[in-house]
């Protein structure tokens with residue numbers, strides 16, 4: 001298995017619980033931004049809960065329709081030093097990327113839900129220019145009507161064009177230019193803060209000739225608001241799918257050959273975006289459940305935690321920007337050779353950091369917050385003390401079984417505290 005783990009590129013997983021999805025019980029989910037005149041707005045992701053189980057409360061939200069409206073919204077924020085975050089109509093991303101920084105006075109959400117009127121196909125040049133708020137399904141349908149196809153797309157069509165490229169969303173191919181959608185972005189418009197003489201916000205029209213284009217393609221919403229995206233197309237094609245049920249014993253020896261031989265599989269490819277994958281990568285997907293009650297650990301959660309730490313810290317796996325728990329992002333800066341170039345572009349385009357947040361400061365600059373009781377249960381930290389696990393439920397901080405450097409929350413039946421001790425644990 002050694003070589004397999006070394007080549008393991010992206011480890012990602014979808015966290016939330018079946019029971020939580022059931023409590024949301026809406027199809028489609030409710031809009032991510034909900035506002036009341038008196039109390040302001042709440043932002044949720046489509047799962048209805050953030051990784052830290054805390055709300056994201058923001059005083060106001062704007063719903064612009066055009067690129068110029070977007071520019072005016074950014075200008076307002078830049079002039080008044082209001083923190084902003086872009087929110088799509090869907091808000092499918094699991095990490096708390098879209099929640100603005102609330103510790104510096106005012107903040108505002110800017111939705112792209114209504115920035116969705118244009119899909120312009122240039123059949124002669126095999127390209128499409130699309131408003132960032134357009135849903136992937138709408139785009140696929142429109143392109144298909146013209147006898148064309150996107151080159152790559154994620155498996156899920158309920159995402160926005162701006163949102164999916166911003167987190168490096170990918171399909172599955174090592175062929176051609178690769179299987180991440182941003183590998184096929186050939187231009188984009190980015191609305192960024194600007195100084196007074198420029199009207200406080202401006203629209204950058206970027207393509208591959210611009211050095212900052214590589215930062216803007218996968219930007220986690222940190223550089224500005226993408227208003228339009230130009231994507232490469234190809235002729236429509238049919239995909240034939242074969243399920244090959246075989247033993248996985250030799251998987252680490254055969255998957256490279258397999259990926260080269262077949263156009264699609266659960267494999268992603270090289271990217272030239274600063275925060276995109278730099279080498280051929282295999283995606284490993286884990287799905288697991290969490291209880292409604294924040295203090296209930298996952299059953300045998302030490303096993304998963306050890307696998308997670310083995311992959312991310314021993315073998316250098318990269319987290320999916322849209323999917324992993326905070327613990328997976330520890331030291332992510334060191335895994336991208338061009339990370340500093342991305343930060344340089346961030347300083348250039350957003351010198352006042354109006355697009356930064358607690359999450360991005362923690363992930364990009366390694367500004368880890370204090371480790372709260374129970375933090376390891378949500379993957380908000382790696383445990384170093386028992387209180388980071390759930391001692392009242394018998395889960396204590398222990399070394400890994402195989403990867404000894406790991407620190408995991410393991411159940412120990414002999415040491416479950418008595419009922420009376422449970423009252424000492426207070427949820428804050």
Ligand SMILES: Cc1cc2nc3c(=O)[nH]c(=O)nc-3n(C[C@H](O)[C@H](O)[C@H](O)COP(=O)(O)OP(=O)(O)OC[C@H]3O[C@@H](n4cnc5c(N)ncnc54)[C@H](O)[C@@H]3O)c2cc1C
Pocket residue numbers: 085086087088089090091092093094097098112132133154155156158159160161162163164165166167168169170171220221222224225226227322
């Ligand atoms: C069921 C399901 C299946 C999935 N399958 C895949 C898959 O196969 N492959 C894969 O790679 N991913 C997959 N994902 C992850 C998904 O692609 C990402 O979470 C994607 O970012 C979601 O798009 P969104 O429009 O909801 O973006 P959001 O979650 O709303 O936004 C993502 C980030 O981008 C920023 N942003 C949004 N719009 C803009 C804009 N116009 N300009 C600048 N920043 C912006 C936001 O601030 C946020 O930080 C899946 C997710 C789900 C729920």
Ligand SMILES: *[C@@H]1O[C@H](CO)[C@@H](O)[C@H](O)[C@H]1NC(C)=O
Pocket residue numbers: 034035036039040041042055057
């Ligand atoms: C936002 O959440 C708070 C706390 O949960 C709640 O009191 C408030 O009514 C919510 N506001 C909206 C608009 O949903």
Ligand SMILES: *[C@@H]1O[C@H](CO)[C@@H](O)[C@H](O)[C@H]1NC(C)=O
Pocket residue numbers: 089113114116117118138
């Ligand atoms: C744009 O989104 C709105 C809702 O946010 C929807 O009603 C409308 O149909 C969408 N426009 C297009 C062209 O699909």
Ligand SMILES: *[C@@H]1O[C@H](CO)[C@@H](O)[C@H](O)[C@H]1NC(C)=O
Pocket residue numbers: 195196197198
């Ligand atoms: C405003 O920005 C422009 C372009 O980036 C720059 O040339 C100019 O010096 C800036 N002016 C101020 C007052 O910062």
Ligand SMILES: *[C@@H]1O[C@H](CO)[C@@H](O)[C@H](O)[C@H]1NC(C)=O
Pocket residue numbers: 242244245246254
């Ligand atoms: C299925 O997998 C087996 C074992 O790796 C391989 O020998 C066979 O060629 C595969 N079949 C197809 C259609 O890929």
